Amino acid sequence: AQSVTQLGSHVSVSEGALVLLRCNYSSSVPPYLFWYVQYPNQGLQLLLKYTSAATLVKGINGFEAEFKKSETSFHLTKPSAHMSDAAEYFCAVSDRVAGGTSYGKLTFGQGTILTVHP
Amino acid sequence: EAGVAQSPRYKIIEKRQSVAFWCNPISGHATLYWYQQILGQGPKLLIQFQNNGVVDDSQLPKDRFSAERLKGVDSTLKIQPAKLEDSAVYLCASSLDPSVNYGYTFGSGTRLTVV
Numbered sequence: 387a388q389s390v391t392q393l394g395s396h397v398s399v400s401e402g403a404l405v406l407l408r409c410n411y412s413s414s415v416p417p418y419l420f421w422y423v424q425y426p427n428q429g430l431q432l433l434l435k436y437t438s439a440a441t442l443v444k445g446i447n448g449f450e451a452e453f454k455k456s457e458t459s460f461h462l463t464k465p466s467a468h469m470s471d472a473a474e475y476f477c478a479v480s481d482r483v484a485g486g487t488s489y490g491k492l493t494f495g496q497g498t499i500l501t502v503h504p
Numbered sequence: 505e506a507g508v509a510q511s512p513r514y515k516i517i518e519k520r521q522s523v524a525f526w527c528n529p530i531s532g533h534a535t536l537y538w539y540q541q542i543l544g545q546g547p548k549l550l551i552q553f554q555n556n557g558v559v560d561d562s563q564l565p566k567d568r569f570s571a572e573r574l575k576g577v578d579s580t581l582k583i584q585p586a587k588l589e590d591s592a593v594y595l596c597a598s599s600l601d602p603s604v605n606y607g608y609t610f611g612s613g614t615r616l617t618v619v
Contacts, residue, residue, distance in 0.1 A: 390546075422610075427612070427615075428613075429508075429597075429610035429612045430547070430595065430597075430608075430610040431610070432608070432609075476546050476547070478546075490535060490599065491549050491552060491560060492547075492549065492608065494546030494547050495546050496544070496545055496546050497544075497545070497546050
């Protein structure tokens with residue numbers, strides 16, 4: 387069974403500081419990995435995804451994440467936080483088994499709320 | 505390209521009442537998902553459709569929840585009777601292909617409060 391653990395339900399940074407949101411996954415097969423962002427009262431927006439190409443994945447709004455198989459991690463980073471980055475971030479995993487009942491199903495972590503201070 | 509449309513945005517009902525949510529996916533998207541997001545938790549898949557057939561409903565509480573996707577386009581999710589623990593945001597998503605390479609597009613969700 388797949389699972390995702392996001393370390394830290396709340397992260398607070400100053401504007402301009404490094405953003406680091408942690409995600410570790412568990413999967414019996416090579417996974418697809420995703421980061422989504424959710425602003426208040428809105429749906430989920432895809433930030434970036436890892437699908438077995440480059441291990442360093444660049445996404446929208448200056449975010450990037452690195453897939454580390456040895457550490458089963460997919461941490462999200464941004465060099466310089468902006469006030470508009472304040473939101474909740476979700477890491478998600480999906481398996482690659484075509485035709486299975488879980489094909490395309492996303493398993494989400496608990497979420498990390500990012501607060502950005504001026 | 506229009507996004508995934510959901511209605512209503514908000515709904516407040518009393519326990520034991522029934523409620524229905526509607527979703528219109530992006531045109532041409534064969535796969536449609538309903539997720540439940542309880543406050544403080546990540547979304548959890550309730551049901552997945554491929555065209556108008558059910559692919560996965562293993563986490564759908566079938567004693568009270570039902571869903572259908574008519575003609576492989578719009579979908580409705582119904583709860584009858586509702587319980588307090590059903591208070592959550594119900595998110596609909598669609599994808600062009602079950603391959604997750606394409607990713608999902610989520611709607612804005614319906615926030616249900618059961619009192």
